[in-house]
Amino acid sequence: MSGPPYPSYQSECGWNALLPKREHVEVLANDTRCDVAIIGAGYTGLSAARQWARHAPDDQVLVLDSSEIGEGNPGRNSGFLLEIALANDANAKQLERMKNCNRLIAETMQEIRDVVQSSGIDCDLQRSGTYRAAAGTTGEMALDQYRAFLEAAELPFQALNRDQLEQKLGTRFYRRGLYSPHCYLAQPAALIRGLAKKLPPSVTVYERTPVTQMAQIDDCWILTTPQGSVRAGKVILANNAFCKGLGTGRSRVVAMYTYAALTGRLPDELLASLGSDKCWGVLPAHRLGSTLRRTSDGRLLVRSFYGYEREADNQLIARMLGDNLLRRFPQLGKVKFEHVWSGATGFTFNGAPIWGEAGPRLFVSAGCNGGGVVKGTLFGRVLVDKMFGLPVPDMNQLFGQASWMPPEPLRRIGFHAVAALERRRGLAEV
Numbered sequence: 001m002s003g004p005p006y007p008s009y010q011s012e013c014g015w016n017a018l019l020p021k022r023e024h025v026e027v028l029a030n031d032t033r034c035d036v037a038i039i040g041a042g043y044t045g046l047s048a049a050r051q052w053a054r055h056a057p058d059d060q061v062l063v064l065d066s067s068e069i070g071e072g073n074p075g076r077n078s079g080f081l082l083e084i085a086l087a088n089d090a091n092a093k094q095l096e097r098m099k100n101c102n103r104l105i106a107e108t109m110q111e112i113r114d115v116v117q118s119s120g121i122d123c124d125l126q127r128s129g130t131y132r133a134a135a136g137t138t139g140e141m142a143l144d145q146y147r148a149f150l151e152a153a154e155l156p157f158q159a160l161n162r163d164q165l166e167q168k169l170g171t172r173f174y175r176r177g178l179y180s181p182h183c184y185l186a187q188p189a190a191l192i193r194g195l196a197k198k199l200p201p202s203v204t205v206y207e208r209t210p211v212t213q214m215a216q217i218d219d220c221w222i223l224t225t226p227q228g229s230v231r232a233g234k235v236i237l238a239n240n241a242f243c244k245g246l247g248t249g250r251s252r253v254v255a256m257y258t259y260a261a262l263t264g265r266l267p268d269e270l271l272a273s274l275g276s277d278k279c280w281g282v283l284p285a286h287r288l289g290s291t292l293r294r295t296s297d298g299r300l301l302v303r304s305f306y307g308y309e310r311e312a313d314n315q316l317i318a319r320m321l322g323d324n325l326l327r328r329f330p331q332l333g334k335v336k337f338e339h340v341w342s343g344a345t346g347f348t349f350n351g352a353p354i355w356g357e358a359g360p361r362l363f364v365s366a367g368c369n370g371g372g373v374v375k376g377t378l379f380g381r382v383l384v385d386k387m388f389g390l391p392v393p394d395m396n397q398l399f400g401q402a403s404w405m406p407p408e409p410l411r412r413i414g415f416h417a418v419a420a421l422e423r424r425r426g427l428a429e430v
Contacts, residue, residue, distance in 0.1 A: 005245030006066030006210045007073065007255070007344045010314045014262040014339025015079070015189035016070040022193070025068055028206040029227045034062040037223055037232035039211050039246070040239035041065035042074040043373050044365050046195050047380030048236050053200035055388050061203045062230060064223070066210035066239075069196045073240065074372075075189030076343030078260065078291050078303050080130060080281055081373045083109045083182035084155060095152050101398050102153070108378040109184065121194030124296055125186045131282045133165060133177035136428025139285035140175060146285070147178060156181060169282065169294075170274035173328040177285075185281050185293065188373070214246050221361065234387065237364040238380060240372070241346030249354045252402040253367045254411065256347045257307035259314070261321040261337040265298045273331050274300075288422050289429030290324050299338075300325060304430060308415050311342050324430065345370060352400030355379055356386070363387060367402050375399075 036052055038045045041063045052061050065072060084102045116125050134140040150157045158179040166172045168179075196205055206225075213224040214235070223230040237243040241255035266274075274294060282292040290304035302325045305317060322335040348354070348367040353375075358364040363386075365379040385392045405411050423430070 005212060005242050006239065007242065007311075009342060010311060011341045012339070013071050013075045013189060013341050013343075014260065015187055016075050017339055018187070019070065019190055019193065022068065022070070025207045026205065027227065028064065028209040028225050028230070031229045031231075032062070033060075033231040035059035035232070036061050036234045036236065037221070037230050038063045038236045038238055039223070040237070040242075041069055041192075041196060041205055041207070042072070042238060042240070043192065043195075043376035044240075044368075044380035045236070045238035046192070046199065047377040048238060048365075048384050049199060049203045051381045051384040053202045055384065057200065057202055059202060062232070063199075063203060063205040064209045064211055064225065064230070065205065065207050068207045069205070070189040070193040073343050073345070074192040076260070076341060077188050077345075077373065078281070078293060078301065079186045079188040079191075080283065080291075080371070081109060081112065081125075081184040081186055082130070082371055083184070083374070084180070097398060098149065098153060100393070102155075104378055104393060104398070105374055106182075108381070109374050111381075112374065112377055113184070115195065115198065116191070119194065119198040121191065121198065123186045123188075123190035123194055125184055125191070126279055126296070127181070128183065128185045128277075128279050128281065129179055129181040130183035130185075131160075131165070131169065131177050131179050131280065132285050133174035133282050134285040134429065135174050135289075136426070138426045139289065139429045142287075143176070143178060143285040150178070150180070166275070168275045168277045169280060170331075171328045177282075183281065185279060186373075187295075191373075211246065216360065216362075219361075234361045234363070236380075236383065237358065237362070237366060238376075240366050240368060241344060243346075243354070243364055243366045248358045248362070248364050249366055249402070251404050251407070252354055253346045253348050254405070254415070255309050255344045257311045257342045257344050258303060259305050259307075259312070259317040259321060259340070259342045260301060260303040261318055261325075261340045263300045263336065264338040266300065266332075270332065271298050274329070284429050286422075286426035286429040288419070288426050290328075292325075292328070300329070300332075306419065307342070308412060308419075311344075314340050314342065317342070345372065348402035349405050350400060350403040352402045353379060353395075354402045355383065355395055355399070
């Protein structure tokens with residue numbers, strides 16, 4: 001099963017709903033041609049477009065996206081921009097490799113920060129750091145593993161007990177945690193909208209323009225969309241898990257749906273009970289746990305649960321997310337969410353990306369496995385450098401290569417079996 005080449009969602013993106021409605025959306029409605037077509041206007045695709053324009057400012061670059069900027073997957077994440085490797089990636093036994101990964105990620109985060117500042121993008125970008133917190137034994141074991149990596153890499157962190165976490169976050173749910181300064185928080189829909197608005201003049205973005213078919217004819221690619229087509233010299237697939245719907249990565253990536261809910265602005269008396277930090281983010285020690293954020297305008301976000309290749313009923317998910325939030329913050333009483341939504345991301349079996357040349361004049365960067373804002377920006381930029389024949393880091397050595405997955409239905413059965421086991425092991429973290 002390859003699935004469709006783009007997602008379709010039940011609910012609007014909550015982050016995007018907080019922003020003013022965009023006045024103009026350009027849709028491809030004819031046949032055209034370009035030097036390079038980029039499928040996917042996310043952080044990877046826009047980074048690739050910017051880099052291509054730097055190298056060849058006279059080339060025509062088209063970016064095609066099935067959704068609207070801000071409403072699609074890039075605006076649906078939790079807004080964490082990590083400057084170091086994800087906890088699941090960290091490995092103290094491969095310290096030199098991890099240091100090189102961290103260096104590239106940190107440089108890319110600085111690039112994002114520079115673009116935001118120089119372009120005046122209003123996305124509430126703050127270096128707030130991030131907490132990783134554990135509520136049970138399994139979470140504490142994962143937390144200890146991450147601490148060992150931080151110590152081996154000589155990266156700063158602060159260990160916190162339950163009382164200290166309560167003082168900062170307003171919850172006694174967690175036994176202990178780690179605070180790392182190496183993370184920015186942002187309003188993700190505002191960030192991706194700002195990045196798209198500030199693209200170079202040689203780049204054109206077509207929204208609501210899904211690519212439904214691809215065919216190679218002679219020395220070019222023909223991309224079919226509902227109202228037109230594109231003849232492109234080269235193609236970059238930057239649509240994450242949905243690259244498999246266009247024939248690439250079918251045996252290596254799946255689409256996983258995660259779910260988020262955002263409250264309205266909380267009353268001042270409730271905000272006063274939520275700890276001393278006014279803008280924070282919590283990542284779970286265990287990968288199936290819940291992500292939390294307190295926004296600078298006084299809202300709470302909770303993100304949890306996974307759906308394999310399809311979106312679950314958002315109303316059911318809303319009740320489950322409400323229970324999660326109430327367990328952490330019983331002072332909230334009955335939780336009322338202003339927005340509930342899902343977002344799809346690409347997961348691979350071994351957590352490594354699909355990256356590089358996928359065929360003649362066809363390149364791909366997919367399978368971000370979370371943390372896609374900074375990693376996606378890095379992968380898109382370096383992929384274009386590689387296409388231009390420039391010296392680039394050995395991305396496959398640093399970040400690995402996505403491994404083979406069994407075909408359906410074995411893949412689905414295996415996922416549900418592993419997920420059930422992990423849920424039992426990490427039940428306290430949900």
